[in-house]
Amino acid sequence: MSEQLSDRTTAACLHAAVAAPSMHNTQPWRFRFDGSGFDVYDDAERALPATDPAGRALHISVGAAVCNLRLALAADGWVSRLERPATAGGPVRVVPVATRDPSPDIEALALAINRRRTNRGPYDDAAVPGAVLEALRRAAAGGSTRLVVLDPVRRGAVLAITQAADAWQRTDPRYRRELARWTSERGDRRDGVLAPWFGPRATTAGLPLRDFGLALPRLSREAARFERHPTLVVLHARGDTPEAWLDAGGALQRVLLTATLHGLAVQPMTQALEVAHLRRMLAAPGGVWHPQMILRVGYGGPVEASRRRPLRTFLLHSHRRENPCER
Ligand SMILES: Cc1cc2nc3c(=O)[nH]c(=O)nc-3n(C[C@H](O)[C@H](O)[C@H](O)COP(=O)(O)O)c2cc1C
Structure with a gap:
């Protein structure tokens, strides 16, 4: 990556990531940004050993957060590479590698990140087309x-x-x-x-x-x-x-x-x-x-966004660059 991500982009990516759904809204993610990429870890303290003993739902939540993070990068004009965990329990790494103008589809999906909700209300009897x-x-x-x-x-x-x-x-x-x-x-x-x-x-x-x-x-x-x-x-x-x-x-x-x-x-x-x-x-x-x-x-009624913890509580420290979200 020849250019560095701006602090604004880094913060936007992390905000997008934590907007993802998670079982019981446990928000089981930790992030480290080291200046060249994001490491996404699961947060074992927020696991659900009785309901999700294998960590299946936990990984699904991590996969959803990684998807949001990459979409936010793409909407800001960055193509990213995904590196899967090298060892069990290791992080998923997302590395911005090149710049490219986002397509309208990517922009629309990225804009939907903060509008998405889990809707537990009744839906219309109308069929979904x-x-x-x-x-x-x-x-x-x-x-x-x-x-x-x-x-x-x-x-x-x-x-x-x-x-x-x-x-x-x-x-x-x-x-x-x-x-x-x-x-x-x-x-x-x-x-x-x-x-x-x-x-x-x-x-x-x-x-x-x-x-x-x-x-x-x-x-x-x-x-x-x-x-x-x-x-x-x-x-x-x-x-x-x-x-x-x-x-x-x-x-x-x-x-x-x-x-x-x-x-x-x-x-x-x-x-x-x-x-x-x-x-x-x-x-x-x-x-x-x-x-x-x-x-x-x-088709259902409106729902308020569910809550998220402050961004700093998701961050692991990196020695290579101060993280803009920690201030
Ligand atoms: C793996 C997984 C399983 C979930 N199971 C249920 C469920 O059975 N019932 C439900 O109402 N919501 C379920 N949810 C939705 C979460 O409770 C929801 O994502 C979380 O409360 C945050 O709310 P939000 O999606 O509106 O941001 C599940 C989410 C995930 C990722």
């Missing part, structure tokens, strides 16, 4: 990832398996303790899922959304009718390794940003992927494609 679902499919399609739109039969099966997973988790004290740690009524927290983001209770039968109020039984929550036939899509990765999970995170983020551009609301509903014996039931025949994310998509 085929062309929009096709745009989501294209956003996910890479050699190593794919998105499948569920037909009514598969949707019924996935909902039934999710219902079983949800019931299983509710009785698991470790799951409940972990959820309690990451959910709160307190409005001053800047991580976790806070009460205003829990969404209403669904009165519609057969829609097993995660109950973020499980650990707060006295919290009063509205009830609402949700869509009767939710549109569900499943993201698969070719393989089930940390590398495949990082790829899935990148594909997830491209899908979420594309959905945002199309005015679609999205909610991950991943309980079925967190109970090993039930997740196996969702694997595609042939053993190649592994389910990594289940999304409910549709």
